[in-house]
Amino acid sequence: MKLEVDREMCMSAGRCVLDAPEAFQLDEDDELVTVLPGAADLSVLEFQLIADRCPSGAISLTTQEGSGT
Numbered sequence: 321m322k323l324e325v326d327r328e329m330c331m332s333a334g335r336c337v338l339d340a341p342e343a344f345q346l347d348e349d350d351e352l353v354t355v356l357p358g359a360a361d362l363s364v365l366e367f368q369l370i371a372d373r374c375p376s377g378a379i380s381l382t383t384q385e386g387s388g389t
């Protein structure tokens with residue numbers, strides 16, 4: 321599972337920052353979302369809830385399935 325944040329889609333709503341301030345913050349310069357090291361401590365379920373609540377769809381989770389066969 322990999323967290324992906326598309327900063328160009330972020331509309332600076334701050335929803336993710338309210339949900340998980342240890343994992344997300346708004347950049348002081350451009351006010352777009354930045355992922356913090358604390359994001360590594362969130363569960364997949366927590367990420368899914370945060371991604372679902374992002375009004376711009378900027379946050380997504382991708383599965384990294386094994387290659388081959």
Ligand code: SF4
Nearest residue numbers: 330331333334336374
């Ligand atoms: S919830 Fe979505 S739109 Fe709002 S700050 Fe986070 S990434 Fe950006």
